[in-house]
Amino acid sequence: NAGVTQTPKFRILKIGQSMTLQCTQDMNHNYMYWYRQDPGMGLKLIYYSVGAGITDKGEVPNGYNVSRSTTEDFPLRLELAAPSQTSVYFCASSYSMAGIGYTFGSGTRLTVV
Amino acid sequence: AQTVTQSQPEMSVQEAETVTLSCTYDTSESDYYLFWYKQPPSRQMILVIRQEAYKQQNATENRFSVNFQKAAKSFSLKISDSQLGDAAMYFCAYRSAITGGGNKLTFGTGTQLKVEL
Numbered sequence: 001n002a003g004v005t006q007t008p009k010f011r012i013l014k015i016g017q018s019m020t021l022q023c024t025q026d027m028n029h030n031y032m033y034w035y036r037q038d039p040g041m042g043l044k045l046i047y048y049s050v051g052a053g054i055t056d057k058g059e060v061p062n063g064y065n066v067s068r069s070t071t072e073d074f075p076l077r078l079e080l081a082a083p084s085q086t087s088v089y090f091c092a093s094s095y096s097m098a099g100i101g102y103t104f105g106s107g108t109r110l111t112v113v
Numbered sequence: 114a115q116t117v118t119q120s121q122p123e124m125s126v127q128e129a130e131t132v133t134l135s136c137t138y139d140t141s142e143s144d145y146y147l148f149w150y151k152q153p154p155s156r157q158m159i160l161v162i163r164q165e166a167y168k169q170q171n172a173t174e175n176r177f178s179v180n181f182q183k184a185a186k187s188f189s190l191k192i193s194d195s196q197l198g199d200a201a202m203y204f205c206a207y208r209s210a211i212t213g214g215g216n217k218l219t220f221g222t223g224t225q226l227k228v229e230l
Contacts (some may be wrong), residue, residue: 031216033217041222042222042223043204043220044220045219056215058217088156090158092158092218098146098216099165099208101163101208102158106155106156106157
């Protein structure tokens with residue numbers, strides 16, 4: 001049982017480059033989330049999805065895009081990377097029952113130089 | 114919108130002693146869930162304990178317990194018999210029980226716990 005798998009674990013991007021952070025879960029969770037973690041700021045929600053074909057913006061969506069074509073996959077796209085996007089990115093998933101909490105991936109450390 | 118506040122950026126505790134991490138939140142909802150997550154240096158987010166707002170009894174998981182004060186909107190985490198492996202960043206989080214809107218978790222800014230010999 002792999003849980004939530006994120007790839008890559010580390011990445012260095014140059015300003016203006018684009019990339020996709022991959023996230024896959026094998027628990028048949030209908031809800032999926034992307035957060036970014038910056039020092040002293042906690043985790044901020046970027047985008048979330050309540051099911052295949054349905055996505056919505058979170059607190060800090062600018063500079064990012066997502067898609068959800070299947071229940072399992074929820075990739076995060078960075079277009080025109082900027083230094084402000086240097087962060088640790090977490091993907092998470094859950095059932096719709098609020099009391100259960102999330103299952104998190106192991107995170108991606110992204111540096112934009 | 115809900116907010117979660119952790120006013121202690123860093124805490125220290127001696128091994129085998131007890132430490133309490135503070136968390137307050139703001140919400141107009143009456144039904145919700147509260148969580149404490151642990152993030153060790155490995156970066157993995159680990160669920161420590163959760164509390165259902167409609168339950169008055171404080172949650173307990175082995176050496177971890179909470180003091181949930183609904184009227185005061187306070188949700189502190191007590192770690193008893195602290196161990197070196199407890200050293201980590203601890204995040205308090207809020208999740209609405211209202212169906213819809215993705216049931217998103219709102220996190221505090223975290224408390225870095227150091228455990229000293």
